[in-house]
Amino acid sequence: MAYRDLDFNLTDEQKALRETIRKFGAEVMRPAGEKLDKLADPKDVIAKGSPLWEVIRKFRELGFHRRSLPKAVGGMQEDMDPMSNLIIGEEMGYADAGLTISLGACGMPFAYAALFPHPKLQEMARAYAEDTKGELVGCWAITEPDHGGDWSLGGDNPKCGPSVRGVLKGDEYIVNGQKAAWVSNGTIATHAVFHVGLQPEKGMMGQGLAIIPLDLPGITKGKPLDKIGQRPLNQGEIFFEEVKIPREYMVVTPDLGVMESMGEFILAGANGGMAVTFAGLAKAAYDEAFKYANERVQGGVPIIQHQNIQLKIFKMFTMVEAARATTRRMALYNALNQPPSGAHAVAAKCFCTETAFQVASEAIQVFGGNGLSREYPVEKMFRDARAAMIEDGVNETLSLAAVQYL
Ligand SMILES: Cc1cc2nc3c(=O)[nH]c(=O)nc-3n(C[C@H](O)[C@H](O)[C@H](O)COP(=O)(O)OP(=O)(O)OC[C@H]3O[C@@H](n4cnc5c(N)ncnc54)[C@H](O)[C@@H]3O)c2cc1C
CATH class of the missing domain: 2.40.110.10 (Butyryl-CoA Dehydrogenase, subunit A, domain 2)
Incomplete structure (x- = not known):
């Protein structure tokens, strides 16, 4: 049964975009992420011929790397409405969180370069916009x-x-x-x-x-x-x-004086993206648990028919919806308002990464012993979510930095 998503009055273009990025996530990112995760030596992740390069290349072919660059350097920033950006981020986080961060970091120097008028920096940004082979990595x-x-x-x-x-x-x-x-x-x-x-x-x-x-x-x-x-x-x-x-x-x-005056902008930037990514991962862990609970038979019935599993599934659903709701509220506000709210971005980052971790942990519980096996997807989601509570700033130190903006 499909996840019952509330209608956000998405336009036909936004729905088509969601299908495109969902397909890329399911067919390219998720399988590549699973393969890369199982490589024992991290050197193999970056070796020539590794699936990582195919992910980067296919992402570039779709042109989504240009979404953080302005048209002046060949980007498509002006064509991306905040909801479209949110859809892309959440679907990518759903597919594979680590690869989402890698693809996001790829564009960072070039997005910054585009902000400054020096011809060398403008050229740097333009070269990235034009790179469909995945040769430039930031x-x-x-x-x-x-x-x-x-x-x-x-x-x-x-x-x-x-x-x-x-x-x-x-x-x-x-x-x-x-x-x-x-x-x-x-x-x-x-x-x-x-x-x-x-x-x-x-x-x-x-x-x-x-x-x-x-x-x-x-x-x-x-x-x-x-x-x-x-x-x-x-x-x-x-x-x-x-x-x-x-x-x-x-x-x-x-x-x-940037560090003194731009604190909220800095907090809002990366934390906003982290929240969206890990709201996506939380939903992925929920979906896996729901599917498994409908398939696994114990006590003569699918385990979803046992009340303890029903309660767990509903609690997970509640947490996922809360994470997605707070993320949407924060991301849409911050995309349209200056200054953005750093406090809301950090709140969403902490809440979504911790929710992703808890939902993935509960998903392991729903899977029973299989949840611990590397043959099933939820233990990887659990590990990926755990890293996020430290990534881009430990949740506690970020909270201490953000509390001053309340
Ligand atoms: C998956 C992942 C991706 C990352 N990507 C990047 C990246 O792209 N670029 C990059 O530069 N970095 C990156 N990081 C690094 C990340 O930002 C740091 O790990 C993080 O900021 C914490 O720093 P630390 O590991 O040195 O921990 P520490 O700062 O040593 O913290 C250790 C503990 O002490 C606490 N603590 C630290 N300082 C204080 C304080 N002043 N007051 C109270 N408590 C304190 C913390 O809350 C924490 O619990 C990444 C990390 C991860 C896990």
Whole structure:
């Protein structure tokens, strides 16, 4: 039986878009994600011929990578209404959360580059819009081995500022230091948007933001990280040794006051996307449990006929609907209003990732022993959701950063 979705008065175009992305999710993302998850060595996830590359390529062929870029550089941002963006994000999270994050991180440096007028940055964004082969891959490099929660809570404490440092010499910044193994797409990225300490005495308020190609001399990468959840999402360190970064690539410097004035924008950005993705994963775990409960026979009847399973299924349904409702409210508001609400985005991120984790855990319970087996999909969803409660900021540190906006 199909999930009873409430009608949001979707247009015919939005319904067609949902079918396209759902098909891509079911036929490309989900099977690739399952295969990638089972690879024992994370090096195989990024190896030539790995299903990862097919996912990236097919996503580009559909043109959805252009949705975060303006038409001026070949994008389709202006044609994407907020509901369409939401539908794409939720359906992708439903199919495979780790791959959704990877595909999202792919576009980050290029979406930032499009915001700045320098011809080199505009060209960078245009090249990504035109790339249907999956040759350009982006990442967002912020976390450092000794600075994780500091990015949310460090403020102007000099002890909490970035260890990756940049010093302006003439028309170049000389950058040294290391980003942590947590950088999504870190092992395969060709470009990065990365955070760098320019005025160490100001802690995190002294950071700058640069958009760079990662083939600059002095940049090296670490080995792919091995972890329990979101295994299709490759992650790895990036090292900087005396890297010369042209001044035009340092798009944000501390004197612009961005960190002081843009806190809510920053919180609203990535957290909004995380909420949508994991509302999708929660629904996927629910759907698997519902289907299994109708098929599995114990006590002479499908287990859905037992009241304990019915109560569990209904509780899961309630949680999924609450996650989707709060996400829609937040995402539609934030897409249309300036400033967006960072508090609502963080609330939705925390609620949806924790809901996804709980619903996936309950799905394992509905599956019984099979729920623990790698032959069935729900244990992977459980692991993927667990990672999300740390990803893009630990839920507790994000909450502490967001509470000031209430
Ligand atoms: C799947 C995944 C994808 C990721 N993708 C990226 C990416 O693309 N780019 C990137 O740069 N990073 C990425 N990260 C890194 C992620 O943002 C960090 O792991 C996260 O910010 C936490 O940092 P940490 O791991 O160093 O933990 P820590 O900061 O060491 O936190 C450890 C514990 O201490 C608590 N804590 C920390 N600081 C404080 C404080 N000041 N006050 C109170 N409690 C505190 C935390 O709540 C936590 O429970 C990713 C992580 C995951 C899991």
